[in-house]
Amino acid sequence: MPKTANRVGLSKKIFMKKILMIVFVSIVYSASAQTEVGCPPGTSPAISVSLDLFNFHKPRTSCSKGFGLCVKFSVRLICESFSKNVYIKEGKVYTNVAFVNNLAVLHIPISIKNQTGFEKTDMSFFEVEDKAITLMLPNNVEKWVKGGTYPVNIVGDELIVSLPLF
Numbered sequence: 001m002p003k004t005a006n007r008v009g010l011s012k013k014i015f016m017k018k019i020l021m022i023v024f025v026s027i028v029y030s031a032s033a034q035t036e037v038g039c040p041p042g043t044s045p046a047i048s049v050s051l052d053l054f055n056f057h058k059p060r061t062s063c064s065k066g067f068g069l070c071v072k073f074s075v076r077l078i079c080e081s082f083s084k085n086v087y088i089k090e091g092k093v094y095t096n097v098a099f100v101n102n103l104a105v106l107h108i109p110i111s112i113k114n115q116t117g118f119e120k121t122d123m124s125f126f127e128v129e130d131k132a133i134t135l136m137l138p139n140n141v142e143k144w145v146k147g148g149t150y151p152v153n154i155v156g157d158e159l160i161v162s163l164p165l166f
Helices: 005-037 110-114
Strands: 043-055 072-081 087-089 092-095 098-101 101-110 125-128 135-136 142-144 148-151 153-156 158-164
Touching: 087 110, 092 101, 101 110, 125 158, 135 158, 148 158
Parallel strands: none
Antiparallel strands: 043 072, 087 092, 098 101, 101 158, 125 148, 135 142, 153 158
């Protein structure tokens, strides 16, 4: 009897990797934007990431035929009023990251637990693959996020994860 693939587990893993990639792309762009974009006083550079297309067609067919994986997203640099608050609004997750010593401290709204796909997820640990993410810090120094499983601290209405950089 042929084995069947665990499609649900695989799709969740792919979804989580894409979410993680989008979060860190946002961090990289906003960190480098702080030195390159002149935002008006009272605002700071921010990145808007939008998932425009996700389907199982081949990219070379304009994502309309064949069997493959097609993902298209757009990234836009904007100036936003500075807020330390993290939140979810209209399906978008607004996070903050602080670079402290040799750590990237990620602040995620705790309400992400209630979003589709996360209802049954254990959020007491945050996992990162080794050498999967590189960050360009505001001082133009490139750092890697060290792979591992890190504890998540709950402070108020935020999930806080400290990710070591090397």
